[in-house]
Amino acid sequence: NAGVTQTPKFQVLKTGQSMTLQCAQDMNHEYMSWYRQDPGMGLRLIHYSVGAGITDQGEVPNGYNVSRSTTEDFPLRLLSAAPSQTSVYFCASSYSMYRAGNTEAFFGQGTRLTVV
């Protein structure tokens, strides 16, 4: 049972480069989301999706793009990397709120991104 798989674990980018962080889950969860973690800030929501073909912005969406073509996959694209995007990124998945009692999120292991 793989759960939530994130790749890569580490990445160094130059300013202006683009890249895609991959996220896949095998639990048939409707809801997937991306967070970034910065010291003293907790985890802040970047984008989320409530199902295939549906995405929406979170608290800090600027500079990031997402799509959800399948239930399993939810990639995060950095369009033109900036030093301010240096962070640890987490992908999470869960059932929707309609499944009472099973609303916790499962997290990937994280991607540590450095933009120089």
Next chain:
Amino acid sequence: AQSVTQLDSHVSVSEGTPVLLRCNYSSSYSPSLFWYVQHPNKGLQLLLKYTSAATLVKGINGFEAEFKKSETSFHLTKPSAHMSDAAEYFCVVRSANQAGTALIFGKGTTLSVSS
């Protein structure tokens, strides 16, 4: 709108003494509440969850939390700290009546345990 406030950014205890990590929440609807733990350079692990069943929730590793609606609180406790409890702890809220609502994180509390 939902929000979470963790009242202490850092808590220090001695091994064998009680742990109290404080969390207040704000939610327009009946919330689901969670505590997650993150050990250094690791991912996030669910400690416990409240989803409108019993107000006293027991989790892993001897932790528990009590949901108090009148105080909008969900404090995390443990009777006796262990060195392995040193980590960062996040209180998280999710609204129960909105489809697909995001989990909203507090800023975290770093727990230090000394021998």
